[in-house]
Amino acid sequence: MATTSESSSEEVEIIFQGKVFNDPIHGHLELHPLLVKIIDTPQFQRLRFIKQLGGAYFVYPGASHNRFEHSIGVAHLAGELVRALRTRQPELGITDEDILCVQIAGLCHDLGHGPFSHLYEKFIEKGNPDPGHDEKWKHEKASIEMFDHLVKVNKPEAEMKKWGLDPDKDLVFIKEMIYGPLDTKAAQDNTWPYKGRSKDKSFLYEIVSNERNGIDVDKFDYFARDCHHLGMKNNFDYHRFFHFARVCEVEVEDTFQKQICFRDKEAGNIYDMFHTRCQLHKRAYQHKVTKIIEAMITDAFVEADKHIKIEGSELTLSTAMKDMKAYTKLTDSVFEQILFSSSTELEDARQILKRIISRKLYRFLGEMQIKKPTEDVIKAWNKDLLTHGLKLEDFEALDITLDYRMKDKNPVNHMRFYSKENPDKAVKLPKEKVSQLLPTNFSETIIRFYCKKTDVTSVSAAKKHFEQWKKNREVKM
Structure with missing residues (x-):
């Protein structure tokens, strides 16, 4: 990235190489040239054809947005948050290279989604429970596999080096931020499980995908974006969160770790954030018609599975994720492929999809x-x-x-809060000290x-x- 020692002509060239996106949620945002190189690959462009909210589009007419714009939004917010931390806490030693890697992780975190996003995971579980993986298949694993494929095909290493990145270390760092520790043995041994960055930068692993408490920029973008397209109000303001976020040393299992912490007076807003998430699930993601339409699409995919071969391979709808070259060709378009097919083998699947189009849904x-x-x-x-x-x-x-987000547990119990008087010390904040009006149960199951x-x-x-x-x-x- 540009430094003060570079000439103005070089800075102009760098700005020109980047690109400004006019996003309906975040306004005009400028992305680094390396991010633009990644965006302009077939593996990333594929996300234009995968709906963010799966079958919800058949219920909410505005929910036509795709994983493409969401991923760009997450990359933008990842950069905003890490820059805010660097500005307020220069002692953290956040480098330009750290910022760029965090943004790339945000950009690529959803590369592994299949047709209709999370619906594809349900389809794999229902129609092909053992797809040949050692663990239950999930899109995060496919995301790092697709990222590896993107790197192999497009060879961005020279471009990475141009901007000061170390491909050997930073490619690992990017994948760790998307998926978590790649070395599961180290994680089980309670040693520092990451290879991309040392323990003194542990907080960087909480920006894109925060497994500790679920507060990350991925959610910040989809809260705002999904509410916008669903026509719902979003009560959570991520700008305020960015302003009060601070890295503190927290004791974890007899050792200290740097975590992103929050101002104590913001605890109520954090509860509001999780309530917003719950309401989005209740009113849209888990809407009774949305879920049955997704169940019908899943049934159609199960019926069609063995009769659909991915171009250039012998892989089917349920096995395409075994080969990222084939998986790159698998998008929401498979719906129309089945619907408009004249194949007798696809008749049962086609009839299910015709019922969706004619609104003869399961009752x-x-x-x-x-x-x-x-x-x-x-x-x-x-x-x-x-x-x-x-x-x-x-x-x-x-x-x-x-x-x-944490089943029946209270995610706020996994957060630490600092006070105005003592900004470098973060502690747990009992629910009773926040408000008497907060929920007592954090999960409910409906059939x-x-x-x-x-x-x-x-x-x-x-x-x-x-x-x-x-x-x-x-x-x-």
């Missing part, structure tokens, strides 16, 4: 909150259907969990029941069965 029967494991309730529902002579394939039971048939007779019988079944369950509980 909602009702829902119930539960405390027991959802698997037990769904097994009981399936067993009861059989005893009443009803067909399992005519029903769908979907479980959803609404929480503050929703749907009938795949839409004729009046079937739906009426299904609703009666559900109401009686729910009544019997409540009596037993």
Whole structure:
């Protein structure tokens, strides 16, 4: 990046090489030339064709935004936050190279998403539970694999060196910020698990994807962006968060670690942030129609899976992520590929998608909150259907969990707060000291029941069965 020792002509050249984006959320934002090089690759451009909110577009007409603009927004916010920390705390030793790496991680954190974003993960789980990976497949793992593929194909090492980066170390650092420790053995041994940066810069790993408490710029962007496109109000102001964020040394398991901490008076705003997240899930991401449309798309993908071959390979819809060259070609367009196909092999899948287009959706029967494991309730529902002579394939039971991001735990318990009087010491802040009006529970699970048939007779019988079944369950509980 430009320094004071460089000539003005060089600075002009650097500015010219960058690019200004007019973003509907963050306004005019300027991205570094290296980020622009990454954006202008097929692996990143693919994100233009993957909807941010999956099936929600079929419910909320404005929710047509894609992972492409979200990723640019996260890169921008990552740079804003790390620069704010450097300005207020120069003793942290944050370098231009650190800032650039953090921005690249923000830019590339979602490279691994499949068609309709999180829907693809559900499809893999439902239609191909063992896709050949050692662990449950998730898009973060695919993101670092796609990033490796991007680097291999486009060879940005020379451009990285031009801007002072060390490809051997910094490529590892970028992937660690996206996925977490790459050396799982070191993480299990409680030694410093990261290779990209030493322990004195541990706080850099909390900016893009914060596994400790869930507060990161990824959420800041999708809160603002999703609310904008959904037509909802966003009550969380990330600008204020940036102003009060501060790095402090915190004791963790008999050692000290530098963490991003918050001003004590901002604790209430943090609770509001998690409440905003919960409401987005309740009103949009987990909306009863959104979820059933996504279930229908998933059913169609399962039906079509073995009949769709990715161009240039023998891989199918569910195995494309085994090869990033093939995965680069897999986007939301597979929906239209099935819908407009004349293949007899895709007839069952095509009929499901036609039902979505004609709004002949699976019919909602009702829902119930539960405390027991959802698997037990769904097994009981399936067993009861059989005893009443009803067909399992005519029903769908979907479980959803609404929480503050850490299941039934309070994420604020995993944060530290400093005071105006003592800005270098951060401590836990008991909930009682924040407000008496805060939640006492941080998670709820709901099971929703749907009938795949839409004729009046079937739906009426299904609703009666559900109401009686729910009544019997409540009596037993």
